[in-house]
Amino acid sequence: MTETQNTEYKEIWRDEYLEWVAGFANADGGVLYIGKDDAGKTVGLARTKKLMEDIPNKIRNILGITADVSLLDDGGLGSFTSCILPVRLSKSAYMTTR
Numbered sequence: 001m002t003e004t005q006n007t008e009y010k011e012i013w014r015d016e017y018l019e020w021v022a023g024f025a026n027a028d029g030g031v032l033y034i035g036k037d038d039a040g041k042t043v044g045l046a047r048t049k050k051l052m053e054d055i056p057n058k059i060r061n062i063l064g065i066t067a068d069v070s071l072l073d074d075g076g077l078g079s080f081t082s083c084i085l086p087v088r089l090s091k092s093a094y095m096t097t098r
Helices: 015-026 048-063
Strands: 007-010 030-034 068-072 079-084
Touching (some): 015 030, 015 048, 048 068
Parallel strands (some): 007 030
C-alpha cells in the first residue's frame, strides 16, 4: 500500500507529526501509520506501550481532538496506527504553543 492524501507512513514518532494529525482532522480524515517506512513495510517500533498512551494524550491535549489508536501485530515487530477522523466542529483543529 502506498502513501496517499489520507495515508501517511512514519518510521518513528515525532511531535511535529501533530501537524499531520491536524491536517487530516481538518480535511477528509486519514490514517497515520507509525513504525512503517515510506513503502508501507513494517520496520518495527520501540516502546509501543508508552507511545500508545502518549500519542493519544498529546493529540487530545494539544489539538483538542481524539484519535483511535490500534496496535498492529506485523510478525512481532510492533507498529501501530493512529486513525484520525474528520473533525466536524465549529472550529478547526490547530497546534497551540505553550
